[in-house]
Amino acid sequence: MRAPTLEELAPRGHDLAAEPFPVLAALRAEGPVHRVHVPGSGDAWLVVTWEAVRAALTDPRLRNDIRHSAGWETDGGHAVGRNMLQSDPPDHTRLRRLVAGRFTPGRIAALRPRIETVARELLDRLPRTGTADLVSGYALPLPVTVICDLLGVPEADRAAFHTWSNELVVPTGEEAAAASAAALTGYLTGLVAEKSRTPDDSLLGELTTAAGAPDDGARLAPEELLGMAFLLLVAGHETTVDLISATVHSLLTHPDQLALLRADPDLTGAAVEESLRYNSPVHAGAFRFxxxxxxxxxxxxxxxxxxxxxxxxxxxDPLAFPDPDRFDVTRRPRGHLAFGHGAHHCLGAPLARVEATVALRLLLQRHPGLALATAPEDLTWRTSTLLRGLTTLPLRLG
Structure with a gap:
């Protein structure tokens, strides 16, 4: 007999995608670990307290490599290639070392002028007054442009790339996810081949020079190169889209906090940090076994x-964060786990923080009368095992 899903544990009529936190709080009150069923993946142990999650993320007996799963022959979804998220040390250590230098706080700080330029260009395309969708007009194209610039994805291919990526992250069906995986695999294979023929200074161009048998600890096997391109492109923008839109949503639904931020723009970084805690764009970490x-x-x-x-x-978790269901831009939520913890702590955390901070600051500067253009209860949240975010966020820009 299978375990219950989170939807089955929720009260009748409760919208779990819009409000998962009461259900998670009820589980947390009963204990740190629960048996649940994950549709499409089977039964799993769900860890829900801060202390237990932090311990699990650093427990060497819990592995990310799916070959440690009892059902690995038929499990695994639609991953493209072999990537860091599905690897354990020493392979994970070797793969991470190859790209870590591009994501240091110093390297990301050097990207800030480009991020600001892209944000301003996107804001210029929005109407000065009237309504617009923040997700499609701003929160999505900003991180897509930045990560595609960084990796060297041609501008003409970026819309198709995001369509495939979104289907893999929040699948609408088994066939659609498989088709997107095949399309993305074919596209990345061709892009890698092009970078190999005509090397450039993009990150993907650099990685192609490290392709081959991983015999010296500094080389990528072909499936690792493909997996690296996939992971950096997808993880490099999907979660930031959700972070930007959810932060704006939280501010507009908490006008007292928006007023504090408008009175003191230096709180922008703190507002992003609180949103990471309060909204958790990465709803759950990757499966461990x-x-x-x-x-x-x-x-x-x-x-x-x-x-x-x-x-x-x-x-x-109230044992880690007092009054945890209150959104507070003056909070200093040290120790939140939005970027994970341990060896798999998010490599792109510095980039996500800068993108979200720049996006929020420039948006509020440009549109001081910003407001929701629909009732909060009419918004739709997309959700999957891993991610949670708004599908659209209609705003009044006047």
Missing amino acids: AAEPLELAGTRVAAGDAVLVSLAAASR
């Missing part, structure tokens, strides 16, 4: 069992 029998926060986990860490639940 028990490489051996273990005890997790008092729960026995069998070898091969899947474990899912709820970053959203951990970042609303």
Whole structure:
């Protein structure tokens, strides 16, 4: 008999996509680990307290490589190539080292002028007054442009790339996800081949020179190159889209906090940090699998069992964050787990922070009368096992 899904644990009529936090809070009140069913993936242990999530993220017995799963022959979804997110040390360490230098705070700070230029250009395209969708007009094209610039994806290909990426992250169906995986694999294979023939100074151009047998610790096998391109492109923008739009949504639905931010623009970085905690764009980390029998926060986990860490639940844990369901731009939410923890801590965290901070500051400067153009309850949230974000965010710009 399978375990219940989160939807089945929610009260009748409750919109779990719009408001997952009460359901997660109810589970957290009962204990740190629960058996749940994840549609499309099977049963898993869901970890919901800050302390237990943090411990799970650093437990060497929990592996990201799906080959440790009891059902790995038929599980795995539609990943493209072999990437860092699905690897463990020492492979993960080698792969991360190849790109980590491009995502240091110093390197990302050097990108800030370009990020500001892109944000201003996008704001110029929005009407000065009237209504517009923040997601499609601003929150999406900003990080897509930046990560595609960084990796060297031609401008003409970016719309198609995002369509494939979005289907993989929040699939609408098994066939559509498989078709998008095939299309994205074919596209990236061709792009990598083009970079190999005509090297450039993009990150993908650099990575093609490291392709080959990974015999010296500094080279990429062909499937690793493909996986690296896939992970950086998809992870490099999907979560930031959700972060920008959710931050604006939280400010507009908490006018007292918006007033504080308008009175003191230096709080912009703090507002983004609080949104990371409060909204958790990465709803749960990637599946981990028990490489051996273990005890997790008092729960026995069998070898091969899947474990899912709820970053959203951990970042609303009252034992870690007082009054956790209050959005407070003056809070200093040290220790939130929005970017994960341990060896798999998000490589792109510095980039996401800069993009969101720039996007928010320039948007509020340009449109001081910003307001929601629809009732908050009419908004639609897209959700998957991993991510949560708004599909659209209609705004009045006057």
